[in-house]
Amino acid sequence: MHLSGWCFDTRSPILKVDAVFPEPLTVVPLTSYGLPSPDVAAAVNPDARHNRFDECFIIPPHTVGHLFRLQFTLSDGTIVLGGSDIGDAAEGESQSRSNAIQPKDAQSRLDCDRFGAASDSTSIPAELEMVKRRETEFRANIVHEFLDRGERNSYLHTLRQERAALIKRGQEVSLDLEAMVRRLEVEGERAAALETELHRIRSSTSWGKLRPIWAVWRTFSRSHIPSTIVPSLKRAPADGSVFTYFLHTSPFRIYREHFFTLRGWAWPDDGRSITAIGANIDGSLFVGHHGLEEPEVIARYGNQTANPRPGFEITFETSQGRHQLSLEAELDHAEWRSIMKTSIWCEPTMP
Amino acid sequence: MNIVDANVRWQKSMSSFGDRSDYKNVWNKQTEDLDVASLAVASFTDEASMDLTAQYSIDALRFTVGISSTDVVLEIGCGIARVGKILSSACLHWFGSDISGGMLRHAATRLQKCPNTTLVELATVGLQEFPRDAFDLVYCTTVFMHLLEWDRYRYVEEAFRILRPGGRCYFDNFHLDSTTGWNLFLAGASIPLNQRPAHISMSSSRGELVTYLRKAGFEGIRIYELPSELLAAVGRKPN
Numbered sequence: 001m002h003l004s005g006w007c008f009d010t011r012s013p014i015l016k017v018d019a020v021f022p023e024p025l026t027v028v029p030l031t032s033y034g035l036p037s038p039d040v041a042a043a044v045n046p047d048a049r050h051n052r053f054d055e056c057f058i059i060p061p062h063t064v065g066h067l068f069r070l071q072f073t074l075s076d077g078t079i080v081l082g083g084s085d086i087g088d089a090a091e092g093e094s095q096s097r098s099n100a101i102q103p104k105d106a107q108s109r110l111d112c113d114r115f116g117a118a119s120d121s122t123s124i125p126a127e128l129e130m131v132k133r134r135e136t137e138f139r140a141n142i143v144h145e146f147l148d149r150g151e152r153n154s155y156l157h158t159l160r161q162e163r164a165a166l167i168k169r170g171q172e173v174s175l176d177l178e179a180m181v182r183r184l185e186v187e188g189e190r191a192a193a194l195e196t197e198l199h200r201i202r203s204s205t206s207w208g209k210l211r212p213i214w215a216v217w218r219t220f221s222r223s224h225i226p227s228t229i230v231p232s233l234k235r236a237p238a239d240g241s242v243f244t245y246f247l248h249t250s251p252f253r254i255y256r257e258h259f260f261t262l263r264g265w266a267w268p269d270d271g272r273s274i275t276a277i278g279a280n281i282d283g284s285l286f287v288g289h290h291g292l293e294e295p296e297v298i299a300r301y302g303n304q305t306a307n308p309r310p311g312f313e314i315t316f317e318t319s320q321g322r323h324q325l326s327l328e329a330e331l332d333h334a335e336w337r338s339i340m341k342t343s344i345w346c347e348p349t350m351p
Numbered sequence: 352m353n354i355v356d357a358n359v360r361w362q363k364s365m366s367s368f369g370d371r372s373d374y375k376n377v378w379n380k381q382t383e384d385l386d387v388a389s390l391a392v393a394s395f396t397d398e399a400s401m402d403l404t405a406q407y408s409i410d411a412l413r414f415t416v417g418i419s420s421t422d423v424v425l426e427i428g429c430g431i432a433r434v435g436k437i438l439s440s441a442c443l444h445w446f447g448s449d450i451s452g453g454m455l456r457h458a459a460t461r462l463q464k465c466p467n468t469t470l471v472e473l474a475t476v477g478l479q480e481f482p483r484d485a486f487d488l489v490y491c492t493t494v495f496m497h498l499l500e501w502d503r504y505r506y507v508e509e510a511f512r513i514l515r516p517g518g519r520c521y522f523d524n525f526h527l528d529s530t531t532g533w534n535l536f537l538a539g540a541s542i543p544l545n546q547r548p549a550h551i552s553m554s555s556s557r558g559e560l561v562t563y564l565r566k567a568g569f570e571g572i573r574i575y576e577l578p579s580e581l582l583a584a585v586g587r588k589p590n
Contacts, residue, residue: 025417069414071575078557081414083578129421133443136421139485139515140444143423146482147471 001196004054006040007072009080016073017053026060231284237326238280241337242269244301251325255346265294266309266339268331273306276330279316282323288314308322318346360478370549371499374450374476382453383537385431385460392430405437408492411577416519416587418442422487425513427478428494432458432468439465444491448473448480476502478509488519493581495524496552500559507563511587514588521585524555528579560584
């Protein structure tokens with residue numbers, strides 16, 4: 001190959017120029033670099049007086065057909081790699097003045113003319129390649145075996161750990177369910193006994209005398225029940241989104257009252273502002289109050305720009321039976337998103 | 352008050368370094384979905400741009416340390432396998448390691464059609480998951496900018512341990528003495544003190560990278576200025 005051109009770097013003298021062929025990585029020094037370049041000195045920079053190269057060299061075996069780049073070694077040892085590939089068969093006076101082969105802050109010019117190539121196609125290199133391949137395959141297998149043995153730290157192990165944790169969680173839930181069923185059976189027997197006791201009391205003489213007083217007490221006791229709690233609209237529960245939240249009054253209970261007030265705090269993780277809050281019970285939305293102060297939460301989590309007062313309070317009706325509760329927030333006056341969903345069981349004991 | 356007592360009180364008065372060292376958490380939080388993870392590691396979400404930048408990284412490897420079809424390669428901090436997806440076709444086996452399991456989940460999806468790849472989640476800073484003398488090439492690209500200096504060196508000395516004799520290493524980072532590097536520096540400087548992200552990019556110098564490789568034991572150390580304006584340090588483990 002015949003290669004000629006010039007290069008110059010304004011920051012530092014270029015000590016050395018090489019042609020670099022990638023596969024296999026082969027560096028061919030352009031030993032002619034340093035030839036006089038008065039034309040470059042006149043046109044580009046007065047210091048560029050010996051910045052030419054012009055030489056012929058044999059293309060390294062096995063690199064024929066590959067592209068190459070030039071690299072320029074500066075006086076501090078830094079090697080500036082040319083930016084784009086150069087064909088090894090650029091004909092005649094084809095010239096490159098692109099940034100591709102320029103050192104930084106530099107200019108260069110290249111004439112490249114391939115005149116010959118050496119190609120060694122004997123069987124020995126192929127055999128050597130096979131041996132090397134077998135050796136590296138062996139080494140790759142060793143790494144795998146090592147990973148299998150020490151999989152405590154591997155990604156696969158992380159997945160297995162997560163799977164084991166989920167199985168354990170499932171077993172715990174089954175246990176809880178079993179315990180709950182047993183407790184329900186005990187409570188059922190207790191309720192039957194109390195029912196019998198109640199029937200006995202109501203049929204007694206003293207109950208007949210106290211009955212008018214009980215009626216008066218019932219009238220007064222009902223007066224504390226809010227009568228204005230009605231759902232503001234009816235619609236299906238909203239889709240979920242990611243919130244940071246906490247509920248002061250846990251919704252995970254058996255609801256013994258006719259109404260329940262859910263208190264807590266929340267904000268969406270996407271940084272939007274909560275503009276309304278509500279509890280959706282079987283498609284009926286009970287809108288609550290939001291924007292309540294939660295100084296301890298702010299102290300713990302830092303100021304929430306979009307939700308500086310993240311507290312809320314929602315009162316909703318808990319009629320007899322099983323319902324779906326969806327705690328929901330309206331975000332930026334745009335859409336409702338569910339914070340959490342659960343099924344609830346209501347057994348109001350008061351008449 | 353004696354000096355011992357004062358020293359104890361001084362120790363107690365120190366604040367922790369913050370989240371920058373908590374790499375696993377910092378990067379797992381940026382893996383909600385593939386788009387978020389892609390932006391975090393490559394600033395792109397489309398595969399075409401991702402493949403193009405991967406090709407730049409691979410070219411840098413080809414012309415500095417070389418890539419052979421018989422190489423067993425390890426990438427430190429492979430993220431979503433931006434580079435590995437393409438590089439795996441040019442080597443015998445590609446191992447991708449990352450401290451973020453979230454990133455590796457996305458990487459696994461992207462590497463479904465690349466059978467000669469293995470992903471390994473790193474427990475912490477270091478490469479203790481890998482045996483010594485195992486790899487032909489260990490590289491780490493566009494990762495150092497997110498690491499503290501001690502952790503950068505930790506990976507360099509670990510690379511030395513797991514490379515086979517004669518194996519090559521490659522590490523890069525941006526440097527201030529380049530247009531892109533300086534702009535990146537100014538972009539970081541413009542972020543208010545209390546809003547600096549834990550993964551904010553920080554530069555390396557030639558001296559820093561050379562020192563790491565020399566102290567770790569590498570020989571044939573060279574420093575490259577790449578067309579992408581990254582500064583790359585390469586070296587070879589002695590035979």
